[in-house]
Amino acid sequence: MPKSKHRRIHRCDCSLCQQHRYSQSAQQHKAINRVLTTLNEKNRRHFVGLLAMQGDTISLLSRITGLSRTTIHRGKREVEHPGLKGKPRIRESGAGRISVEKNNPAFLQR
Numbered sequence: 001m002p003k004s005k006h007r008r009i010h011r012c013d014c015s016l017c018q019q020h021r022y023s024q025s026a027q028q029h030k031a032i033n034r035v036l037t038t039l040n041e042k043n044r045r046h047f048v049g050l051l052a053m054q055g056d057t058i059s060l061l062s063r064i065t066g067l068s069r070t071t072i073h074r075g076k077r078e079v080e081h082p083g084l085k086g087k088p089r090i091r092e093s094g095a096g097r098i099s100v101e102k103n104n105p106a107f108l109q110r
Contacts, residue, residue, distance in 0.1 A: 010066035049075025
């Protein structure tokens with residue numbers, strides 16, 4: 001079965017979304033996460049870095065998007081200073097560590 005090109009939509013776990021699922025803020029958080037599913041790794045960093053530059057706190061953005069704070073800081077830095085050279089890589093879909101469940105099926109039986 002071929003893997004899907006789209007990522008799973010992250011479900012925001014901020015207090016606003018937990019208390020008022022249909023509020024304007026919750027709708028904005030859902031929209032942000034829908035956009036993130038269509039972007040590659042680098043563009044996700046840049047998009048969330050731009051949001052951080054516009055005044056949203058890094059911790060809140062981390063809760064909204066599920067991205068780590070260091071990733072958001074890196075995206076913000078890359079947007080603020082586009083001339084800095086970093087590692088120009090974009091991982092392939094499915095790249096990274098093998099999940100614990102896949103690597104060790106006995107883990108699920110605990």
